[in-house]
Amino acid sequence: MKILFVGDVVGKIGLDTLENYLPQIKQRVKPQLTIVNGENANGGKGIKVEDYQRIQVAGADVVSGGNHIWDKREVMDFIDDPGKKILRPYNYPGKNVPGRGCIEIKVNQKKVYVINMQGNALMQPIDNPFYAFDELLPTLDKDAIKFVDFHAETTSEKIAIGNYLTGRVSAVIGTHTHVQTNDAHIFNKETAYLTDVGMTGSYDGILGVKKEPILNRFLTQRPNKFEVDDDGRMQIGFCVVDINDQTNNARSIHNYVINPDNKKFLD
Template identity: 45%
Template sequence: MKILFVGDVVGRPGRLALSRRLDRLVDVHAVDLVVVNGENAAAGFGLTVDIAKELFDLGADVITTGNHIWDKREIIPCLDSFPALLRPANYPPGTPGRGSGIFATAAGIQVGVLNLEGRVFMNNLECPFRAADELVEELRRKTPVILVDFHAEATSEKVAMGCYLDGRVSAVVGTHTHVQTADERILPGGTAYITDAGMTGSRDSVIGIRKELAVERFLTQLPVRFEVAKRDAVLCGVLFDIDENTGRAQAVRRILEEISDSD
C-alpha cells in the first residue's frame, strides 16, 4: 500500500500548492492514504477550524501538527471534534485533542498514525520515546502499518527516534525544520526513515517567511512581525510503499513538486 506524507503546509501558498498537485500525485502513485502536516497552514502559524476543513476537502485523510497547533486559539476547543486531526501525543494528560489514531483506507486497510514532538531546543514535554513505547504497542494491537510524524528541531533526536522505533513501525518522518533532507532510507528492521519531509509553501523565502523580514530579525535582533512569502511555491513530501501484512517498508521516495507563479 502507498502512504503519501505532505510536509508542513505554510499559509495560503502552501494550501494552493496542495490544491494544484495533491490530486495528481494521488492518481499517479495510486496513493491509499494522505497524511498532511498542517500546523503552519493558517498564515504561517497555527491552524483554524475553517482551514482544517479546507485541508480535508483538498484530500488530506489525516492532519498532523506540532508545537504551533496552539497558535490559533479557536482550534483548541475543537480538537476533540476532529478525529483525524492530531496534535503531538506527548503533551500532559488532559491536553485537548488526541495524539494518535487508526484510520482506514478506501480498501479497508487499517493504518495507525502517531504524532510526537521533540524536546531538544523545543518545549519541555513528556519524553517522546517513552510515549512512543506505550502508543506504538497500542496501535500494533490493531494494525502492523504505523506512520510516525516526529515534529522536532534536532536532527540527532530525529535520527535517534528512527533507530529506536526501527522494526516496530512502518515509517518515521521528521517535520518542523521545513527543509527536505536527502537521507531517506529503509532501516535494518524495515522502518522507512527521513529526517525532514520538507515544506509545502514558498521556496522564495526563509522556511516559508518573507526573506527580508527574516533577515531583518537576524540583523537587528529586534521583534519583527513575520509574514508568509508568496512566490514560487513547492509541495514537498514523502511517498512510502508499505507491506500491509507485515508493516515493513518496501520503498521510500522523496517528492518535490514545483508550482510556478503562472501555474
C-alpha cells in the same frame, strides 16, 4: 500499501499550493492513504477549521500537527470532534489534553495507526518522546501499520528516534524544519525513515516567511516581526512510502520536491 505524506503547509500560499498540486500527485502516485501536516496553515502559526476543511477537500485523509497546534484558539472548537481526523502531538503533558496524538483508521480492511509525536531538543519542553512511544506502542494492535510524523528541530533527535523505533513502526517521517533532507532510507529493511519531508508554501521566502525581516534580524540582532510570504512562487515537499501489508515493514521510500526549478515529477 502506499502512503503519501505532505510536509508542513504554510499559510495561504501553502493551502493554494496543496489544492493545486495534491490532486495531481495523488493521480500519479495512487496512494491508499494521504497524510498532510497542517499546523502552520493559518498565517504560519496554527490551524482553523476552514484550513482543516481546505486540506481535507484537497485530498488529505489525516491532518497532523506540531508545536503550533494551539496557536489559534479556534482549534479548541473542533480538535475533539471525532469526525475530524486531526492530530496534535501525543506527548503533551497532562491527563486531559484536548485532541488526540494517535488515530486508528481502516484502509481496505487493514488497520493503520497515524501517530504524531514532538521532539524535545531545542523545542518547548513536553513529555519525553522516547518514553511516550514506550507507553503508547504496547497499547496498539501489533498487526497494524504504524506511521509516525515526528515533529522535531534537530537532526540528531530525529535520527535517534528512527533508530529507537526500528522494527516497532512502519515509518518515521520528520517535520518542522521545512527543508527536505536527502536521507530517505529503510532501517534494517523494516522502518522507512526521512529526517524532514520539507514544506508546502513559498519557494521565494525563508522557510515560508518573507525574507526581509529574517535578514534584518540576522544583520541587526534586533527583533523583527516575521510574516508569511504569500506572494512568492510555490513549492511542495512530500514522500511516498510503500509498506508490505503482511509484514508491516516498509518496502520503499521516495522523497520529492516540486518547485519552479524542479517539475520533473509531473512531466
